[in-house]
Amino acid sequence: MVQILLRREAHIVRQDTVCWCRQMPSLHALKGRLDALEAWLAEHVPMTYAMLNPGVEESDLDAFEAESGLTLPEEFKLLYRWHDGQAESADTMEPGVFSLWFRPLEQVQEQWSYSRDILNGDPEVNAEVARLDEQISHPAGHIREVFIDAGRVPFCSTDDWNAVGIDLNPGPLGTYAQVITFGQDEHDKYVLAESLAEFIDEYVRRLEQGRVRVYQPDGDRFPDEPFTLELQAASGHYGDQFPDDQLAQLELQLAAGQYWGVKPNNPSTMHPEAASEDGVETVGGGLAGMFPGFGASPIP
Numbered sequence: 001m002v003q004i005l006l007r008r009e010a011h012i013v014r015q016d017t018v019c020w021c022r023q024m025p026s027l028h029a030l031k032g033r034l035d036a037l038e039a040w041l042a043e044h045v046p047m048t049y050a051m052l053n054p055g056v057e058e059s060d061l062d063a064f065e066a067e068s069g070l071t072l073p074e075e076f077k078l079l080y081r082w083h084d085g086q087a088e089s090a091d092t093m094e095p096g097v098f099s100l101w102f103r104p105l106e107q108v109q110e111q112w113s114y115s116r117d118i119l120n121g122d123p124e125v126n127a128e129v130a131r132l133d134e135q136i137s138h139p140a141g142h143i144r145e146v147f148i149d150a151g152r153v154p155f156c157s158t159d160d161w162n163a164v165g166i167d168l169n170p171g172p173l174g175t176y177a178q179v180i181t182f183g184q185d186e187h188d189k190y191v192l193a194e195s196l197a198e199f200i201d202e203y204v205r206r207l208e209q210g211r212v213r214v215y216q217p218d219g220d221r222f223p224d225e226p227f228t229l230e231l232q233a234a235s236g237h238y239g240d241q242f243p244d245d246q247l248a249q250l251e252l253q254l255a256a257g258q259y260w261g262v263k264p265n266n267p268s269t270m271h272p273e274a275a276s277e278d279g280v281e282t283v284g285g286g287l288a289g290m291f292p293g294f295g296a297s298p299i300p
Helices: 027-044 046-050 058-068 074-082 105-121 125-132 196-208 244-249 251-255 286-290
Strands: 002-008 011-018 136-138 152-157 163-167 178-182 188-193 212-215 228-231 261-264 280-283
Touching: 027 046, 027 074, 027 196, 058 074, 058 105, 074 152, 074 196, 105 125, 105 152, 152 178, 178 196, 178 286, 188 196, 188 286, 196 228, 228 286
Parallel strands: 136 188
Antiparallel strands: 002 011, 152 163, 163 178, 178 188, 212 228, 261 280
């Protein structure tokens, strides 16, 4: 039984007697998985490996906690002691460490501060956004169904900060420090793992099993498009490879915006916003579709 201080929309509240009823991998085991990830990157994507920054100082983590009022989980601290994200340049085409860009702590802190400032400047922002775009938790009740929450701390993201991160203020059925998707375009928010250690363990397991490809999604049309590490679904397919019979079975999920991937345009079923000129549509699920089989991801 422990006491945890959480921040709820920029107000500190106390959660007492939070019972940890799951088996947490030890920090030693997590360090071993991070070392395995580093070895895999060095062998398979050496340019990405070369972009890893040295780990942060303890004072950097202390400063983040002091500004935010959050108590960062030890798993998150270990991740940033391992490496402080990855370096970037305007013309880089190398894939991100976690399929998305592994963000340096300074950028994480800046983005967290930006979200806090939005909340402080407009306390009604979540209500205003909810009137336009419903925020949905997958599974239900695990993630607070609000646009911005100061308990969400990203560690990897797209260029526009649609992110995967830890959730220090989960919904009533959620788990403290669960890994979730969130961001300006992530109206459907998914739990990917119950902890950061679980997320990294599963991610590295996929790499070690060879269930990944280094892929340039729009390379034919955009030769300068960055590469990504794309994980393979349990079916053995990647996002653009599902055969027609499987796609037919996913039409209901497509209509509900719960499937991620690309498929030939079908005007009778596709969402209007998914249309494109070249006969291909990108459909639902958002970032969670990049992590098939993780937690509540819409792709098995």
